[in-house]
Amino acid sequence: MKLSKRILSGELVELIPLDIIHVEPLIEAVKDGELWQVWYATVPHPNDMQSYVEQAIAEMRLGNIAYAVYCRATNKVVGTTRFYDVESTHRRVKLGFTWYSKHACRTGINTETKFLMLQFAFDEHKAIAVEFRTHFFNRVSRAAIERLGAKQDGILRQHQVMADGSLRDTVVYSILDREWPAVKNNLQHRLAAYPS
Template sequence: MKLSKRILSGQVVELIPLDPSHIGQLIEAVNDGEHWRLWYANVPRPEQMAQYVKNAMEDMALGNIAYAVYCKKNNQIVGTTRFYNVDSANRRAMLGYTWYSASACRSAINSETKLLMLQFLFEEHKAIAVEFRTHFFNRASRAAIERLGAKQDGILRNHQILADGSIRDTVIYSIIASEWPAVKNNLKVRIASKQSDS
């Protein structure tokens, strides 16, 4: 399951493999909401963005793919997301490092981003499972993952020491291949509902 590096395009967003030309718009996006101030979130500060993109691009050499999330309606990049810890032998990948500008939240953007990524994994690359991880205290992230239809597998306690010295308990969720058709239908309904609201 070697992931092909290409643009994933939907009605609302395009997921464009990350490169240095995206840094300026990502800084604008992260300044909208200042989500790096949330102690439990893994969101880069504006001055860290160039290094964040550089690290993500270096990680692509390992078979992972990071994307800039481009909103077609606003003609701007509103965040980033990625496939990481891609396990080709077991046809599994993790989906994360996702953050958006505040103005992009609670729109169809995240739902379609996840639809495109999950469709890419399950239908094009025949993945058997996709995993999501988040901080125990990141209630917004946990709720968003659960709305996708992912099921909680468990909690890794004392999993990571964060930059501020606090210790993270990591909640693990997954979607398996047999669940994908129902998850796909759920996402399509959510996208249609959010588009009708806008």
């Protein structure tokens, strides 16, 4: 399973493969809500955005794909997300590194972003599993992942050392290929409730 690098288009968003030209728009997006101040989230400070984007681009050479999330309604980049740790042999991929400007939250943007990415992974690239990981204390992220229809696989205790030195327990979720049809129907139903 090798992911193809292309734009994923929906009614609310376009997911554009990340490029250095997205640094400034992402700086503006991250300032809306100042999410880098949330201790359990891994969101870049505006001063670190250049290196954040450069690192994501470098990892795309290894088969990962990072996207700038472009909002059609506002004509602005409102955040970023990515596929990472692509396991071609096992047809598994992780979906994460997702963050949005405050004004993009609760608008349908995340729902459609994840729908497009899951459709891309399962329908086009025949993934057998898509995995999500988040901090145990990131209740907002956990709730969003669960609303997608992902099921919790377990908790990796003391899994990572955070920038502040605290130890992160990582909650692991996944959606399997056999679960995708029901998840897809649920996401399509939820998206129908949002104005395009």
